[in-house]
Amino acid sequence: xxxxxxxxxxxxxGRRAVHELLRAGRRSVRTVYVSSSAVxxxxxxxxxxxxxxxxxxxxxxxxxxxxxxxAHQGVVAIAAPLRAADFDELIARDDAFLVALxxxxxxRNLGAIIRSAETAGASGIVVGRxxxxxxxxxxxxxxxxxxxxxxxxxxxGIPNALERARRAGCWTVGLDDGGDxxxxxxxxxxxxxxxxxxxxxxxxxxxTRERCDMLVRIPVHGHVPSLNVxxxxxxxxxxxxxxxxx
Amino acid sequence: xxxxxxxxxxxxxGRRAVHELLRAGRRSVRTVYVSSSAVxxxxxxxxxxxxxxxxxxxxxxxxxxxxxxxAHQGVVAIAAPLRAADFDELIARDDAFLVALxxxxxxRNLGAIIRSAETAGASGIVVGRxxxxxxxxxxxxxxxxxxxxxxxxxxxGIPNALERARRAGCWTVGLDDGGDxxxxxxxxxxxxxxxxxxxxxxxxxxxTRERCDMLVRIPVHGHVPSLNVxxxxxxxxxxxxxxxxx
Numbered sequence: 001x002x003x004x005x006x007x008x009x010x011x012x013x014g015r016r017a018v019h020e021l022l023r024a025g026r027r028s029v030r031t032v033y034v035s036s037s038a039v040x041x042x043x044x045x046x047x048x049x050x051x052x053x054x055x056x057x058x059x060x061x062x063x064x065x066x067x068x069x070x071a072h073q074g075v076v077a078i079a080a081p082l083r084a085a086d087f088d089e090l091i092a093r094d095d096a097f098l099v100a101l102x103x104x105x106x107x108r109n110l111g112a113i114i115r116s117a118e119t120a121g122a123s124g125i126v127v128g129r130x131x132x133x134x135x136x137x138x139x140x141x142x143x144x145x146x147x148x149x150x151x152x153x154x155x156x157g158i159p160n161a162l163e164r165a166r167r168a169g170c171w172t173v174g175l176d177d178g179g180d181x182x183x184x185x186x187x188x189x190x191x192x193x194x195x196x197x198x199x200x201x202x203x204x205x206x207x208t209r210e211r212c213d214m215l216v217r218i219p220v221h222g223h224v225p226s227l228n229v230x231x232x233x234x235x236x237x238x239x240x241x242x243x244x245x246x
Numbered sequence: 247x248x249x250x251x252x253x254x255x256x257x258x259x260g261r262r263a264v265h266e267l268l269r270a271g272r273r274s275v276r277t278v279y280v281s282s283s284a285v286x287x288x289x290x291x292x293x294x295x296x297x298x299x300x301x302x303x304x305x306x307x308x309x310x311x312x313x314x315x316x317a318h319q320g321v322v323a324i325a326a327p328l329r330a331a332d333f334d335e336l337i338a339r340d341d342a343f344l345v346a347l348x349x350x351x352x353x354r355n356l357g358a359i360i361r362s363a364e365t366a367g368a369s370g371i372v373v374g375r376x377x378x379x380x381x382x383x384x385x386x387x388x389x390x391x392x393x394x395x396x397x398x399x400x401x402x403g404i405p406n407a408l409e410r411a412r413r414a415g416c417w418t419v420g421l422d423d424g425g426d427x428x429x430x431x432x433x434x435x436x437x438x439x440x441x442x443x444x445x446x447x448x449x450x451x452x453x454t455r456e457r458c459d460m461l462v463r464i465p466v467h468g469h470v471p472s473l474n475v476x477x478x479x480x481x482x483x484x485x486x487x488x489x490x491x492x
Contacts, residue, residue, distance in 0.1 A: 121467030
């Protein structure tokens with residue numbers, strides 16, 4: 001049997017991300033490396049306390065050696081990888097609020113999207129098994145702990161996943177500069193929903209666009225024609241949250 | 247007389263950013279370096295056409311040598327620096343819609359904020375002369391051309407600038423996790439306004455917070471307690487836009 005590619009997430013970098021990894025306690029943590037130059041900062045002291053016997057204070061250059069981003073803030077944790085969520089379970093939930101990413105490749109964008117989705121109360125993230133960025137250390141840093149809480153499902157392809165979501169009763173809503181409806185006028189936000197975002201630069205692939213029940217656009221009022229994909233995801237997720245909680 | 251530190255922006259990297267630099271035509275462009283490996287991409291071909299005799303196709307390793315980010319996408323332009331906007335002119339405008347940044351240091355966050363502000367129709371960005379990130383190549387890349395359109399003012403300190411803005415008749419609204427009012431309930435958006443965002447991690451400085459007429463929070467519905475500063479700026483700017491244009 002072919003080995004299932006995992007979600008990743010086994011190396012977590014950055015203070016908020018490692019703090020939340022330890023606080024949430026959802027997966028086992030092997031070692032938390034802390035730079036001796038950072039150990040007196042308040043959040044870092046809490047991290048050392050939470051990590052207990054797994055904490056190892058090391059020299060700054062040693063930490064640089066372990067780190068795989070330049071934004072580690074003096075803290076790197078090694079943990080059990082994240083477990084992929086079951087896509088069919090995610091789409092079956094009564095309150096399904098999913099964010100499907102069709103080829104987002106930049107790790108900071110992926111991490112920022114996971115963080116914004118989690119703060120909006122999204123029930124899951126859906127990424128393509130092969131084409132998307134997985135949860136690298138740069139993703140964990142940008143997600144600031146959100147990967148501990150929001151389930152991430154891997155699917156064979158986004159168009160096929162959208163078809164399954166529709167059959168399960170979810171509305172599939174693509175973010176697209178050419179969408180007919182403004183994000184702020186669309187009234188499906190209190191339904192079970194899958195928001196779909198395309199790759200940086202090229203947007204939604206044709207087949208993905210065709211599988212969406214509707215396409216919504218974010219109104220722009222300047223000269224630059226579009227938002228960054230993480231900014232678009234933030235607006236869309238929090239618009240759903242605003243309508244669900246008003 | 248001491249030399250005024252400029253806004254920066256003289257090196258522009260990334261396809262969208264360089265395309266918009268040339269299309270907008272607001273400042274002189276000395277040279278546009280294009281990697282020979284990128285020259286056949288549609289947007290790059292347009293860049294070469296727009297740059298005319300200033301375009302120089304170079305080998306990929308030569309371009310790496312000129313580039314100061316790893317996200318240049320094969321295009322680096324050298325241009326006249328951006329000119330700082332006059333803060334007093336910005337706060338005197340009838341439609342003033344400013345975004346003041348109190349110590350945002352990450353270039354990608356700064357660039358993303360400028361892009362989101364521009365797409366929301368903001369009339370200017372305000373940054374501290376000494377403490378903030380200025381417009382580096384990484385900022386131009388993340389701003390995707392927005393720096394060509396949205397004026398950027400440098401001020402001695404954000405608290406003092408907020409005081410001047412208030413005296414000029416603007417409302418000063420800080421984004422703060424502990425704010426009394428939800429972003430989605432605050433009704434000043436059609437007034438002249440300065441949105442104020444704090445540094446990554448620590449948020450608004452005490453003195454800045456005290457100078458705000460009101461503090462608004464972004465409602466969160468998960469476990470992660472706050473949004474990334476660029477995500478918060480995106481939501482706040484587009485909430486103002488939504489109310490101004492409805």
